[in-house]
Amino acid sequence: MTTVGDTARTVLAPVNRRFRLNRWGIFALLVAGMVAVPVLVVFSFVFVPATDVWYHLASTVLSRYVVNTLWLVAGVSIATLVTGVGAAWLVTMCRFPGRGVFEWALLLPMAVPAYAVAYTYAGMLDFAGPVQTMLRDLFGWSRHDYWFPEVRSLGGAFMMLGLVTYPYVYLLTRAAFLEQSVCVLEVSRTLGRGPWNCFLRVALPLARPAIATGLALALMETLSDFGTVQHFAVDTFTTGIFRTWFGLGDPAAAAQLAAILMVFVFAVLFMERWSRRAARYHHTTTRYRPLPGYQLRSWRALLAAGFCLAPILFGFLLPASVLLVWAIETSDTIFTRDFMDLVWHTILLAGVAAAIAVAIAVILAYGNRIGGSRLTTMGSRIASIGYAVPGSVIAVGVLLPFAWIDNSVDAWMHGTFGISTGLLLSGTIVALLFAYLVRFLAISFNTVEASLAKVTPNMDSAARTLGARPSKTLLSVHAPMMWGSLLTAGLLVFVDVMKELPATLIMRPFDFNTLAVRTYELASDEQLAEAAGPALAIVMVGIIPVVLLSAAIARARPGQPPA
Amino acid sequence: MVSLSLENITHAFDGKIAVDNVSLRVDQGEVVCLVGPSGCGKSTTLRIAAGLEEVQQGRVIINDRVVGGDGHHVPPELRGIGLVFQDYALFPHLRVLENVAFGLADDRSGRERRATAQAMLDKVGLGHLVEAFPHTLSGGEQQRVALARALAPKPSLMLMDEPFSGLDIGLRDRIRDDTLSLLKESGTATLLVTHDPEEAMRMADRIALMRDGRLVQEGRPDRLYSYPDGPFCCTFFSNVNELESVVENKSVQTPLGILDARGIVEGSTVNVLIRPEAIHLDETASTGFDPQATVSTTATVVESRVLGPYSLVYVRTVPEGPVFEVRLAGTQAPESGSRCRITLDPSQTFVFPAVSG
Numbered sequence: 001m002t003t004v005g006d007t008a009r010t011v012l013a014p015v016n017r018r019f020r021l022n023r024w025g026i027f028a029l030l031v032a033g034m035v036a037v038p039v040l041v042v043f044s045f046v047f048v049p050a051t052d053v054w055y056h057l058a059s060t061v062l063s064r065y066v067v068n069t070l071w072l073v074a075g076v077s078i079a080t081l082v083t084g085v086g087a088a089w090l091v092t093m094c095r096f097p098g099r100g101v102f103e104w105a106l107l108l109p110m111a112v113p114a115y116a117v118a119y120t121y122a123g124m125l126d127f128a129g130p131v132q133t134m135l136r137d138l139f140g141w142s143r144h145d146y147w148f149p150e151v152r153s154l155g156g157a158f159m160m161l162g163l164v165t166y167p168y169v170y171l172l173t174r175a176a177f178l179e180q181s182v183c184v185l186e187v188s189r190t191l192g193r194g195p196w197n198c199f200l201r202v203a204l205p206l207a208r209p210a211i212a213t214g215l216a217l218a219l220m221e222t223l224s225d226f227g228t229v230q231h232f233a234v235d236t237f238t239t240g241i242f243r244t245w246f247g248l249g250d251p252a253a254a255a256q257l258a259a260i261l262m263v264f265v266f267a268v269l270f271m272e273r274w275s276r277r278a279a280r281y282h283h284t285t286t287r288y289r290p291l292p293g294y295q296l297r298s299w300r301a302l303l304a305a306g307f308c309l310a311p312i313l314f315g316f317l318l319p320a321s322v323l324l325v326w327a328i329e330t331s332d333t334i335f336t337r338d339f340m341d342l343v344w345h346t347i348l349l350a351g352v353a354a355a356i357a358v359a360i361a362v363i364l365a366y367g368n369r370i371g372g373s374r375l376t377t378m379g380s381r382i383a384s385i386g387y388a389v390p391g392s393v394i395a396v397g398v399l400l401p402f403a404w405i406d407n408s409v410d411a412w413m414h415g416t417f418g419i420s421t422g423l424l425l426s427g428t429i430v431a432l433l434f435a436y437l438v439r440f441l442a443i444s445f446n447t448v449e450a451s452l453a454k455v456t457p458n459m460d461s462a463a464r465t466l467g468a469r470p471s472k473t474l475l476s477v478h479a480p481m482m483w484g485s486l487l488t489a490g491l492l493v494f495v496d497v498m499k500e501l502p503a504t505l506i507m508r509p510f511d512f513n514t515l516a517v518r519t520y521e522l523a524s525d526e527q528l529a530e531a532a533g534p535a536l537a538i539v540m541v542g543i544i545p546v547v548l549l550s551a552a553i554a555r556a557r558p559g560q561p562p563a
Numbered sequence: 564m565v566s567l568s569l570e571n572i573t574h575a576f577d578g579k580i581a582v583d584n585v586s587l588r589v590d591q592g593e594v595v596c597l598v599g600p601s602g603c604g605k606s607t608t609l610r611i612a613a614g615l616e617e618v619q620q621g622r623v624i625i626n627d628r629v630v631g632g633d634g635h636h637v638p639p640e641l642r643g644i645g646l647v648f649q650d651y652a653l654f655p656h657l658r659v660l661e662n663v664a665f666g667l668a669d670d671r672s673g674r675e676r677r678a679t680a681q682a683m684l685d686k687v688g689l690g691h692l693v694e695a696f697p698h699t700l701s702g703g704e705q706q707r708v709a710l711a712r713a714l715a716p717k718p719s720l721m722l723m724d725e726p727f728s729g730l731d732i733g734l735r736d737r738i739r740d741d742t743l744s745l746l747k748e749s750g751t752a753t754l755l756v757t758h759d760p761e762e763a764m765r766m767a768d769r770i771a772l773m774r775d776g777r778l779v780q781e782g783r784p785d786r787l788y789s790y791p792d793g794p795f796c797c798t799f800f801s802n803v804n805e806l807e808s809v810v811e812n813k814s815v816q817t818p819l820g821i822l823d824a825r826g827i828v829e830g831s832t833v834n835v836l837i838r839p840e841a842i843h844l845d846e847t848a849s850t851g852f853d854p855q856a857t858v859s860t861t862a863t864v865v866e867s868r869v870l871g872p873y874s875l876v877y878v879r880t881v882p883e884g885p886v887f888e889v890r891l892a893g894t895q896a897p898e899s900g901s902r903c904r905i906t907l908d909p910s911q912t913f914v915f916p917a918v919s920g
Contacts, residue, residue: 458652461615464639465646466666467716476665480656 024367024470025376031360032379035386035438038397042262045255045400053250057257061235065257068236069264072158072222072229079162080218083311084169085211089199090308092177094294096301102308103174104550109315110167111542113499115227115520116535118160120319122231123326123528125151152232160228163315165221169214171549176210177203209275216272223265224390226502227520237261238502241392245506251400258393269388320539326532334533342534346514349429349504350497353436354444354490360437361444361489365452366474370460380449384442391439391503398435399507402426432507436497443496444489451485452478488548495542564591565624566720566752567612570632572621574607581607583776584621587754589720594746594753596763599773600799605756606724608773612754613646613722614639626719642720645713645751649725651705653697659684659708660693666716683711687745703734710742714749721746721753727762739765760800764788772796794915797836804837804887807917815914818880819887820860820907825914832917839890841911844876844903862887862905867896878903 050058090096091103109117125131125148132148135141150156226238237257245254296304327334364380386394402425410421425431455478463473479486501516508517515534522531567589574582582604589595597605610616612623614630614637622632625644630637639646645666653662663680671679684690687707697705706726713721726742727735743766746753757763763770764784771781772795780792791797798805808815810824810831817835819842827833844862862878865886874896876889897903 456650456652458648458650459654461610461613461639461646462648462652462654462712463665464615465613465642465644465722466712467640467668468665469638469640477654477656481654 024363024370025373025379028364028367028376028379028383031364031441032382034434035383035441037401038394038435038438039262039385039389040397041400042255042258042393042397045252046259048252048256050256051250051253053244053248054253054256057240057244057253061240062260064235065237065240065260068154068229068234069223069261071154072161072234072236073219073264075155075158076161076165076218076222077215079158080166080169080215081211083162083166084214084218085173085204085207087166087308087311088170088173088177089203090304092174093199093203094296094304096296096304098305098308102305102312105312105316106170106308107167107546107550108312108317108543109164111546112164112316112319112539113227113501113516113535113542114161114164114221114225115231115501115523116323116539117164117315117319118157118228118231119519119523119528119531119535120322120326121151121156121160124322125149154232154234157229157232157234158222160232161222161225163311165218166311166315168217168221169211172210172214172217173207176207212275213272216268216275219268220265220272220388223261223268224392224502226390226392226505227523230520231523237264238390238392241396242502242506245396251396251403255396255400258396261390261393265388265390265393269385272388320536323532323536323539326529327536330530330533333530339533342513342515342518343537345512346498346516346537349432349436349514350494353433353440353497354493356433357437357441357444357493358448358486358490360441361448362474362479362486364445365449366470366478368449369452369457370470380445384445386438387440387442389439391435391500392506394435394438395503395506398431398438399426402431427507427509429509429512432504432509435503435507436493436500439500439503440493440496443492447485447489447492448482451482455481488545491545491548495545498538498541565589566591566593566626567754568622568624569608569612570622570624572608572611572618572623574604574611574616574619580776582611585773585776585778586621587771587778587781589752589754591719591752592747592750593768594743594755594766595769595771596767597754597756597771597773598758598760598763598799599779601758603773604776605758605773609722609724609754609756612720613644614642643716643718645716645718645721647706647709647713647721647723647726649728651697651709651729653705653708653712655697657697658693659689659695659697659700662697662708663712663715666712668716680711680715683715684708687711687741702730703738706730706738707741710745714745714751717749718751721751723753723755725757726755728757728759742766764800772799789910791913794834794836794913794918797913797915801838802888804839804842806835806837806885808833808835818860818884819862819905822907822909822912822914827914827916834915834917836913836915837887837907838911839875839888841908842878842887842889843906843908844878844889844891844897845906846897846901846903860905862903864897864899864901864903866899869894869896878905880905 087102087106091099091106123129127143127148135146135148139146224238225236226242228234229236230239230242237260241254241257241261244250244257333339364383368376368380389397403423406421406423406426409424413419413421459477459481460473463477464470468476498514499516501520504514505517505520508514513521515538519531519534519538522528522534565588567587569585569587572582572585573580585604585608587595587597587608597608599605607616611618611631612625614623617636618631620632623630625642628637629635630642654665657665660677660680663683664676667676667679681690681693684693687710689704689707689711692700692704692708697708700708706729709726727739730738739762755763755766757766767784769782770784770787772779772787774795780787780796782790787796788800791800794805797803806817808817810827810829810833813824813829815822815824815833815835817837819837822835824833844864860880862880863882865877865879867874867876871894872892874891874894876891876896877886878889879886
């Protein structure tokens with residue numbers, strides 16, 4: 001039998017379609033190639049001879065960057081794991097007052113950019129802030145009479161980042177707990193295990209891949225962060241890249257720093273990919289039953305509610321209220337011409353980026369579906385690693401090749417026609433949009449791909465046999481069916497572009513400000529109250545996808561009738 | 564006139580052969596059922612005919628035009644075929660009328676397309692549901708919309724992939740008959756894939772039986788039923804009593820009597836397959852000789868069950884010996900423990916050389 005199979009395989013090999021390319025496949029590869037450019041450029045600078053600046057960096061700050069980054073990663077890991085896993089377990093497995101609200105409200109901190117949270121705490125807790133002022137008034141202390149924790153520190157930074165990134169861990173862990181089906185847990189109960197024992201020995205190990213994925217996402221955010229660590233004067237790679245590029249004017253050294261940061265990123269990315277793969281084997285059943293829930297009473301219930309309330313209070317309610325108060329205090333600066341320009345610029349950038357990202361994602365996902373060759377699949381995988389790459393790294397990786405193109409074109413035009421073309425790409429919106437695309441294509445692609453996968457392939461076959469070409473099938477069958485998901489994908493990209501700080505800061509055209517950049521500039525000038533207006537605008541838009549996500553969570557609960 | 568011709572189609576997925584050198588043709592106005600157990604390659608064959616899978620080896624010819632193979636691949640939208648799926652694949656965002664009008668050529672005016680679609684829907688008896696969305700329809704209605712949608716562009720070839728298996732049993736027979744008369748009326752050639760032998764017998768002008776990617780036997784339904792080429796074909800279309808024996812003196816000895824060896828080599832082992840309806844029971848146990856029956860013996864009824872239109876009776880010819888299934892028309896089954904005379908109908912009894920190994 002094997003010989004028959006083998007000969008047939010060799011005979012059939014020439015028409016095997018696995019590596020064949022059609023128009024869709026070529027497009028997928030092209031996009032993948034373009035998206036991969038920034039990362040490749042950054043890595044290529046490892047081979048560029050080191051400059052004096054680099055030796056200076058290596059001997060002075062490099063070790064501090066590494067140590068600070070490691071501390072941040074460790075601190076954020078602990079903070080998000082304790083908060084995220086603990087809260088997920090409480091809301092899925094226990095019953096206590098307010099559980100229904102906590103279930104979705106625990107996601108709210110996702111809406112606030114880390115830097116906005118950092119600004120509010122800095123404003124509240126520094127020496128002139130309301131908290132210390134109140135303490136001094138209350139006890140009659142003066143400056144040197146008391147000790148107060150310094151929020152602008154490494155510890156402060158990981159607290160801030162932990163507060164806004166724990167929802168990733170919470171979201172995925174909660175889903176994993178729900179999927180575990182009661183059966184496994186009930187079996188372990190009947191085998192004589194108590195609730196705690198169940199949690200530690202059954203539920204937790206089963207949810208481990210999901211927890212790891214959530215943690216990986218939280219750490220990617222941490223490694224990308226620029227606004228928080230910059231404001232708290234914690235030297236990390238992102239601030240180092242920024243300073244080396246602008247302060248020291250050495251792009252090569254900045255790229256080399258970026259390459260080192262990417263090593264950290266790839267470690268986290270590897271963890272995420274690995275855990276996602278492992279998750280497939282941890283799926284215990286497809287049958288769901290409502291979770292019974294341990295009824296908590298008296299002090300236990302209070303403790304559980306407190307545990308869930310704390311991250312919402314400190315991660316969302318408090319910072320959002322402070323932003324609101326500040327924004328009202330400085331309201332005369334909000335409804336100005338300048339502010340309207342900021343809003344318009346932000347909407348323009350985010351809107352165009354979202355539209356492009358969704359359009360390309362649709363073509364990529366659809367090409368994968370109908371072209372289905374290994375090359376296109378690989379292409380779309382490569383195209384989707386951008387979400388792990390920090391904005392500052394992408395900025396360096398985009399600006400360097402764009403500047404090279406500009407200079408080459410300029411030199412050629414100058415030499416041939418005597419005209420100087422100057423900067424064609426770098427410093428334009430095109431460059432910035434490209435950077436956003438590299439960073440956020442994965443978000444739209446994953447959303448579109450998941451939605452497309454829900455459409456049975458028979459739909460394609462039906463449309464095709466009824467005479468529709470692939471492009472018509474896409475437009476008249478898939479697109480209308482996926483309309484909701486396309487909007488969601490666009491919205492997610494829109495919000496992320498709006499929040500993105502370092503890439504925008506480094507790459508924006510001269511005199512072109514957005515809400516995020518303005519927030520950063522005002523905060524850097526210690527005009528924290530004035531920064532509240534633009535920051536609040538970002539939070540208000542950012543809350544839309546979180547609300548949608550919460551609503552989806554409330555609706556789709558396995559094993560329970562839709563609410 | 565030949566509408567569809569598959570020539571020596573061989574197809575593999577990841578080196579694993581799914582369709583092995585299959586040749587098949589469907590004439591105009593003819594319904595051919597491609598039948599076989601799940602995983603036998605029948606659906607793949609259909610997808611190759613539709614152009615949803617590219618031909619790897621062999622040729623696909625539709626209306627004298629090579630549409631696949633020889634380096635050609637005509638995409639499905641240019642083949643002029645209709646396709647009906649098990650899950651119907653109705654477009655959920657389009658109303659019934661828009662679903663049916665989807666395949667009508669764009670060069671016609673909107674009004675013309677709506678009129679054609681309406682006429683088609685009237686024909687399947689759903690003229691009143693044109694404005695409905697697919698999810699509001701019952702299974703039977705969805706099936707008829709799918710059929711109307713596939714037939715509306717007047718394809719010369721209809722391909723149907725398990726089109727009735729999603730329906731309730733009560734509804735299935737009626738829809739099958741309606742579908743058949745519509746297909747006959749439109750005169751289109753039809754290739755229908757099913758795993759249900761009864762459905763194939765009911766629908767087909769010709770049946771092609773597949774197993775492990777190969778075409779086992781092909782012919783009119785009654786031919787396949789009465790003259791199976793081998794044990795697989797025989798057991799696929801009905802339950803059988805199976806036993807093993809050896810050829811001696813050009814005949815085969817069985818507990819139910821002696822059968823003709825039908826030219827099988829002397830001394831070789833054979834498989835004897837006896838359809839339950841081939842065993843006739845005579846309770847009166849009279850000694851009268853039936854000239855039609857070639858073999859007869861007596862048996863004890865072990866168990867008997869009335870299933871409505873027919874009854875199942877289990878008999879045994881020797882104590883502790885093998886039990887045979889007998890199928891009788893009606894509800895007059897002999898009680899267990901009673902003794903009967905058995906006559907065997909040789910036309911529903913088959914002897915095949917035993918497959919070695």
